[in-house]
Amino acid sequence: MSVPRFWRKISKRYNLEGTRCTQCGRTFYPPRTFCPDCRRSGEIVPFRFQGKGEVVTFTVIRTASDAFARQTPFVLAIIRLDEGPRVTAQVVVENVSEAHIGMRVRSVFRRIGTEGDSGVIYYGTKFVPDVPYPEG
Amino acid sequence: MTGIITYGAYIPRYRIRLEEIARVWGDNAQDIIGGLGVREKSVPDLDEDTATIAVEAARNALTRREIDPGEIGAVYVGSESHPYAVKPTACTVGEAIRATPAMTAADYEFACKAGTAAIQTCMGLVGAGMIRYGLAIGADVAQGAPSDALEYTAAAGGAAFLIGRDDPIARIHGTVSFTTDTPDFWRREGQNYPRHGGRFTGDPGYFKHVQGAAHLMLEQAGTSPGDYDYAVFHQPNAKFPRRVAEHLGFTPEQIRPGLVVPELGNTYSGATMVGLAATLDVAKPGDRIFVTSFGSGAGSDSFDVEVTDAIEAGAFRRDAAPTVRQLLSNPIYVDYAHYAKHKGKIVMQ
Numbered sequence: 001m002s003v004p005r006f007w008r009k010i011s012k013r014y015n016l017e018g019t020r021c022t023q024c025g026r027t028f029y030p031p032r033t034f035c036p037d038c039r040r041s042g043e044i045v046p047f048r049f050q051g052k053g054e055v056v057t058f059t060v061i062r063t064a065s066d067a068f069a070r071q072t073p074f075v076l077a078i079i080r081l082d083e084g085p086r087v088t089a090q091v092v093v094e095n096v097s098e099a100h101i102g103m104r105v106r107s108v109f110r111r112i113g114t115e116g117d118s119g120v121i122y123y124g125t126k127f128v129p130d131v132p133y134p135e136g
Numbered sequence: 137m138t139g140i141i142t143y144g145a146y147i148p149r150y151r152i153r154l155e156e157i158a159r160v161w162g163d164n165a166q167d168i169i170g171g172l173g174v175r176e177k178s179v180p181d182l183d184e185d186t187a188t189i190a191v192e193a194a195r196n197a198l199t200r201r202e203i204d205p206g207e208i209g210a211v212y213v214g215s216e217s218h219p220y221a222v223k224p225t226a227c228t229v230g231e232a233i234r235a236t237p238a239m240t241a242a243d244y245e246f247a248c249k250a251g252t253a254a255i256q257t258c259m260g261l262v263g264a265g266m267i268r269y270g271l272a273i274g275a276d277v278a279q280g281a282p283s284d285a286l287e288y289t290a291a292a293g294g295a296a297f298l299i300g301r302d303d304p305i306a307r308i309h310g311t312v313s314f315t316t317d318t319p320d321f322w323r324r325e326g327q328n329y330p331r332h333g334g335r336f337t338g339d340p341g342y343f344k345h346v347q348g349a350a351h352l353m354l355e356q357a358g359t360s361p362g363d364y365d366y367a368v369f370h371q372p373n374a375k376f377p378r379r380v381a382e383h384l385g386f387t388p389e390q391i392r393p394g395l396v397v398p399e400l401g402n403t404y405s406g407a408t409m410v411g412l413a414a415t416l417d418v419a420k421p422g423d424r425i426f427v428t429s430f431g432s433g434a435g436s437d438s439f440d441v442e443v444t445d446a447i448e449a450g451a452f453r454r455d456a457a458p459t460v461r462q463l464l465s466n467p468i469y470v471d472y473a474h475y476a477k478h479k480g481k482i483v484m485q
């Protein structure tokens with residue numbers, strides 16, 4: 001990915017910012033400027049997702065390009081956010097065997113990749129299992 | 137009066153036991169654990185660094201209290217492990233909490249006290265009426281060269297404090313600093329790991345500066361150690377803060393909640409900040425907290441803090457974000473090989 005292409009969407013990647021149709025309530029991520037259901041009658045407004053959701057399906061990546069090689073094996077999942085839209089993102093688990101369909105997850109801020117030792121560091125949203133912290 | 141509006145901490149879930157590090161280098165584990173008073177230390181995940189830790193700590197702070205991020209006029213991140221040599225971590229944090237673009241930002245470096253220096257800067261800007269809120273963060277993924285003494289304690293973590301004037305959960309009655317030019321610990325530009333003056337740097341470095349700042353603070357506040365419910369000192373190991381507390385006249389009970397180094401290790405710029413966060417986690421309205429950081433090079437910042445009724449009021453929800461104790465619980469232990477992978481530690485000094 002080019003630096004400018006990443007850069008233009010940086011806030012939306014960091015903060016799970018999408019849009020919402022005020023007519024039917026449907027939410028979009030990545031953001032859309034047009035509601036396919038309501039067409040011109042729907043007004044589109046910014047909407048920030050809470051970052052909680054559920055794994056719909058996933059795959060385990062065991063071989064990856066240089067930028068991600070140090071992180072293999074890792075889980076890449078399609079997550080249905082509680083507000084509706086589906087996003088593709090990495091789920092960070094202790095062991096890839098933990099991942100399962102229906103797993104509850106929450107968003108975290110992590111390094112997505114780097115361009116070698118001297119290039120840009122890409123940050124963004126990943127997910128971790130949404131387990132409550134112990135008492136105390 | 138200027139004070140803390142909200143706060144949050146973050147600690148990665150991975151840990152390595154000092155026993156495991158000693159095993160690899162053939163050191164006597166019991167001597168080292170006994171000498172340092174540290175049993176284990178935190179290790180960042182493969183995709184965690186100072187920026188991600190700073191963001192998570194800042195988000196935990198903002199989870200505890202509803203603040204319009206657009207009102208945050210300054211973000212300062214203190215660290216000695218900023219991901220870039222040139223490109224501020226503070227900009228990434230500002231973007232990730234939606235405080236951009238109407239804000240000032242900078243990264244701070246002053247060994248382990250860059251985070252408390254950030255609190256002082258925010259106090260000044262807030263006090264002068266230039267900004268409504270300022271966010272001060274101390275975070276590090278601390279570096280220690282393989283087999284160096286620092287490797288036993290260099291840990292990862294951080295804490296964020298939102299400074300402002302409106303209804304603070306804790307007032308900061310005053311702050312003073314004590315600074316000299318002392319070569320006790322350093323890292324030259326381009327080097328991967330810091331170096332230090334050896335084991336005898338404690339007296340001219342840590343003890344001289346922590347005591348210097350603490351005495352100035354007590355004098356300015358007109359207080360004595362007995363006036364405080366809690367005290368937090370920079371904690372490169374458990375021995376130094378215990379000894380300095382004793383020299384100054386603070387009791388082991390006063391430093392207990394904020395002494396997290398035995399299970400966390402030394403989070404450098406995060407250390408005093410996480411200790412203060414852990415103390416605020418248990419503090420009650422009216423409690424008074426004495427705080428003194430230390431950064432090699434060298435200097436100490438001291439603070440006189442008093443917890444207000446707002447810490448238990450509706451606008452501030454302490455249990456909405458994890459406490460330091462909760463962040464320390466349920467760790468995942470790694471062996472040295474995993475640890476080296478997590479730290480990207482293949483460069484030998």
Ligand SMILES: [Zn+2]
Pocket residue numbers: 021022023024025026035036037038039042
């Ligand atoms: Zn619609």
